[in-house]
Amino acid sequence: MGQALESCCNKNKNIVKSSVALSNQSLDERIEITEELIQKLKQQLCDVKKKLGDLQVQNSFNITQNDVWPIKLLGRGSFGKVYLVKIKDKLYAMKQIKKKLILKKQQLENLLYERFILQKYDHPFIIKMYFVYQEPLFINMVMEFVQGGELFYHLNKRKKFDQKTTAFFASQIVLALEFLHETVGVAYRDLKPENVLLCKDGYIKLADMGLAKDNSELNYSFCGTAEYLAPEMIEEKGHNSSVDFWTLGCIIFEMLFGHPPFQDENKKNLYIKIQTGEYKFPPKASESAQSLIKGLLQYHPEERLTFQQIKQHEFFNEIDFDQIYQKKLKPPFEPLLTTEKDTRNFDYVLESQLKQSEIPNIPQAQELFEDFPYLVKKQLQF
Secondary structure (H helix, E strand, C coil): CCHHHHHHCCCCCCCCCCEEEEECCCCCCEEEEEHHHHHHHHHHHHHHHHHHCCCCCCCCCECCHHHEEEEEEEEECCCEEEEEEEECCEEEEEEEEEHHHHHHCCCHHHHHHHHHHHHHCCCCCECCEEEEEECCCEEEEEEECCCCCEHHHHHHHHCCCCHHHHHHHHHHHHHHHHHHHHHHCEECCCCCHHHEEECCCCCEEECCCCCCEECCCCECCCCCCHHHCCHHHHCCCCECCHHHHHHHHHHHHHHHHCCCCCCCCCHHHHHHHHHHCCCCCCCCCCHHHHHHHHHHCCCCHHHCCCHHHHHCCHHHCCCCHHHHHCCCCCCCCCCCCCCCCCCCCCCCCEECCCCCCCCCCCHHHHHHHCCCCECCCCCCEC
16 A cells, blocks of 8 residues: 555544635535545555455556547446446447536445456446546546446336346356355445346446445445335435335336336335235236245345245246356346447437536645546556
């Protein structure tokens, strides 16, 4: 670790209460980042590095600033934007995250987990990250471009999927979650149709590991999307990877019937429905679908189905999980695509240019991002 990170482990270090401000010209606000917050984040960073080990994942990319060409804006979220970019004649998706929001919302630990998982591990149903770099204002994460867009987009177009199609997609989600839980050792915590991407071959990939968390102990952070929250998350009793089984039940329900099992415009009422298990199956729901979903939407985490029980459930009778893993089964449909730049499967597409950073460098905050290299005009080995 660098000198800055070694100092973060010194618990006797005096914390001087001063502040610096990060400004964003696109917003009429100034976010204050205090020295106290920076020191707190440094300690968190030190702790997470002890868990994750070496973060310097090697890649055979020689990239300069001039190699990154923005093509289109694919989407935007609370932390930043996703662009389609061209780098050395190949297309990638680039997630651009605002540093000031990472600091303000104390998401640096989550960012490191996401980078660690997506760069270190390879799985057929988890999106691949190739490299990460920083600018004064942003962290840029360069990932594979999954051209079919969100499963949410295709579900909206079709209203719902039949049971065979649902089992096909759900089986891949099960294998991805099993890998995250048992090999990586993390809970995913953000399963929803928007985070399931459809590849051009008709198979899926899980995206956005920003909420993934170490599963060796209970977590108490409140995160996720309201309709998919597990009861223990709402009640803040402490949760583990069992929340992913709950959300798996929710997403299977939504694929089959066109809407999540728990819905209410009033968030308080929504949470009550989740805690009391207040949901109904449509009259034509199959017995196997009802049995699987009921087994996943159990109030007590320890009573939810395990991976072995899920894979052996009659709902998946026509699914060979080994063949699914090897992508040997024919998908129920493939996204319509005509060119490598085709973005018709994305709801939000605007021609755009990447915004350059124009704020002054702030050493107190910038040193927190020392594990993310800058791109330079000469060749830089990742």
